[in-house]
Amino acid sequence: MMEDKIVGELSGRVTSYDRYVQSEGIPTHGAYYVEDLCNLNLGPWGRKGGNGCFINLIGSEQSTDCYVCEIGPGRSLKPEKHLYEEFIFILKGRGATSIWNEGGPKQTFEWQERSLFAIPLNAWHVHYNGQGDRPVKFVAATNAPIVLNLYHTVDFIFNNSYVFKDRYDGEQDYFNGAGKLYSLAGKSTRSWETNFVPDVGVFSLFEVKERGGGGRSIAFEMADSTMAAHISEFAVGCYKKAHRHGPGANVIIVDGEGYSVMWPEAGQRVVVPWRGGSLFVPPGRWFHQHFNTGARPARYVALKFTGSRKFPIGIKYLSSESARKGPDQIEYEDEDPGIRVLYESEMKKKGMAVNMPPY
Template sequence: MPDKRSRSGESSALQKERMKDMQIRYGVLWAYEEWMGKEGIPIYEGLAGVENVAELPRRPWARMGGLGTFIQLEGTKQTGALHYVVEIPAGAALEPEKHLYDELIYVLRGRGLTELWQEGGPKRSFEWGEGSLFALPLNTRHRLVNGGREPVLLFAATNAPVVMETFHNTDFIFNCNYNFTDRYRGEADYFLAGKERHQVGVRPVWETNFIPDMRTALLDDMFVKVAGGQITFFNMAGWVWNHASEWPVGRYHKAHYHGPGIVLLGLNSEGYALVWPKEYGPHPYQDGHGDKVIRAPWKPGGIYAAGAGPGEWFHQHFNTGSEPARHITFGAGGSRFGERMSREGKNVDAAHISLRNGGRLVEYEDEDPEIRRQFIKALKKNGVECTMAPVTYRTDPLPANF
């Protein structure tokens, strides 16, 4: 658990120094941090992850109702993403609200329903349960209700920091009466699970605003990063490039790198992630930089970032549990610009191309041998066998300009 001296476990002096540095370079977060501090709930500040967000302390949230806590990881601050957990007690509901930022919600436990409506439009509702994933249409008034006898626990991803820095006016953000009818018009079938699936470049995409159970939803085969791997991207109420992926027991993903902002939520199995700055290369242990590698354990309800600060980071996902691992990847907002780029001809993904061919992917034969040694040791501790093919490591140098 975090040290009482600070919310992240760091010393207060180190945390203040880090925050000062972040504010100097990334002022986009100032307005949101000021608002967040006035909400009266805990703020968990961490480096790379939280093993189980359900275990974070929650306190009464006067504006929202229920009990909540904010989560800020260093690897998300640069992109304007922020996450929170909120609990709805049995027989209770959250206060109705609307806002000008996008919000994507995953149900960690419990069941209930969401009521939503626009000014002058019909009121709609849909039910959800543990494992459900849904996005709330922009600026649509909504109310989340606990429909069971046990507390409901929700995990939410938002792009609120960007919106707050843009307007610097919370009254406008939470009380604007404009109806974004290009996104939602009160359709009766809006929150039925969508059936349309198509290909956007190299990515399989599911058009849906509601997924009843993300833990068992059908995913598409994609073996580029791990043998037996599956992945599906989903477009939900304007959110794009968020996706779910699964891979078999006894295996791990190839490492790849990109910039900050991505957060992954564990759904099934358990394991850990390794993240380290790109500047230390694909062989951090071998080159004497093992102390720069961050290990973030996860289990169902655990989150971790694909980086732990500004710049580009290598990251890698490991399944050490006895069942296939599945997680959801959350980006930082609801722009469809990326989809337009792909439809206009971007049919490759650098994260699927080897470093040796100008991409961002580390093939198994090019990775640091210590990575596999650690994985096999972790599997043995859990009584799980490694199911990966043997590897022969290459000794010829990688391109210097990857």
């Protein structure tokens, strides 16, 4: 027989991941975008041994999160391992990372500004600042929200002895930047399987016509992860076609200047101004469109919830039913004419020429 005495109130709004973030005691930044990842309020982060902040933008929807971490001059962070995947992009400075499996040999590789690498699942790792006179700053995208919410025992995530040898078994060439090139069925995109990209800013790209804007890109498979990454670049005087997918694609501007527009199927547009060091995450199923207003090609790197061959179903996985009612890409001739009017007026203000095909 059920007792009718109420013993407490349940809140469906605070997740295990939220409680973990609160317990870490560092600032959290939200909203739709971060204008400058290097200019965020950070706090001392006991677990890491540096300064840091969480970034939980609206478009992440607790699929991925980001954090920024600062390593003081001549300092290192504390060693750690964890059961969530992590992609790291270096914002400022140079240094090194040591990686090892529990009881296995240690290996160390060096990185610099704009390097990208992935931490093999549950491998021990420690980051060092290689400069004695200035801090290092990096941003990491992880799938910690999914993992914390699934297991909701923080100790299990950070103190688990399982070694995923199928992902990383101490291979001494793991972080040397070598890789294998793949084509993707039905697409002109190419995929590079590697664990370390020395400089995202100069990495070679392949022409991709489908999304317009004179676009070039390359996808990455890293550390046998379910998370994925890609670099995309588009031309001066151009903007890309609008498209949409699920949440958790963290877009970090590597170089350039411009803005993106994001909107739900029926709702207000959000305009995101960006330049090198900006971050934004299009919310799930919101259309988004990228506009270059700078004098150089605009290049970004996207660190994504899924999309690797280990989770090829892509970030459409969390799509709503409404996706089936319409296309996930809007061709230029089908777009709201106000899109081009706004772009032309923004370019005129800067004295820049528009180089888009006529409708």
